[in-house]
Amino acid sequence: MGQLWRYIKTVMGIIFRHPITGATIIPILPDGRIVLIRRQDTGKWGLPGGIVDWGEDLLTTIPRELKEETGLELVKICRLVGVYSSPNRDPRIHSISVLVEAEVTGIMAAIDKLEVLEVEAFSRDQLPLGNLSHDHDRQLRDYLQGLTVLA
Template identity: 60%
Template sequence: MCPSLPPRPTRSPSLWQRWTYFVQTVLGLLFRHPVTGTSIIPVLPDGTIVLIQRRDTQRWGLPGGFVNWGETLATTVERELAEETGLQLQRLGRLVGVYSAPDRDPRVHSICIVIEVYASGQMQVRDALEVMAVQAFSREALPIGELSHDHDRQLQDYLEGLTTLA
């Protein structure tokens, strides 16, 4: 009978192994995880809701965009509102929902946090690369059924007073 060998001492990972793990983790975060963004439902003092006409789809949709590194969601909402509509944030309203279906945005898998805001100011296109037009709609005149991405659902959930996790 052969004597059993003593257990082999475990080694700590080499610098190369740690670097490889780090790079794989970062690439996984960048390319295999959804990005976070927001859709904004801007309500003007007269109760109308502001939509943008998107340059990429030529359809109306909610303003919004991706959260930049180092930003809070509230900062993103304020920045995107100003960039895409020219309006100023007066105050945040309610959380309408969180939408995370992998196919909700044809560009990338994103998690979209939809927030109602109360806004004021002069509507104007500031980001002509993304936005063709900005317009306020009464609730009855909203082009529901013809909006870009999944904004029909987001706006319908808002109008029905729902808070959605989808």
């Protein structure tokens, strides 16, 4: 599988030669806990989110990805936390991610079982920082420090 992914990544790089755009969400439950997903591909915790589909805007991508990965509904987008564009931020491909804080509601469930192993809510002092997927450690730290980042 690893070799196939390297091949696909190379072909995508040749065809597109531009980063892929995506959204990452910091879902905040009414009680203040932050929702994370455990990823199927790495087994690591991370923030929900995904690629903006062709013909979609971010305001469509965010609630769709939130629902697919956590089962939760978007109440409102609270703020733009940052835009992360480092070529190494996602080990799979060069992607640019727009990070937003969002109020959410509903019942947590891993709807997309191909991508998500489990969904869990953490209080701020219980977040599993230090070994999150992608660059989500940095994204969460920036958020917790109240920063707005262009990186």
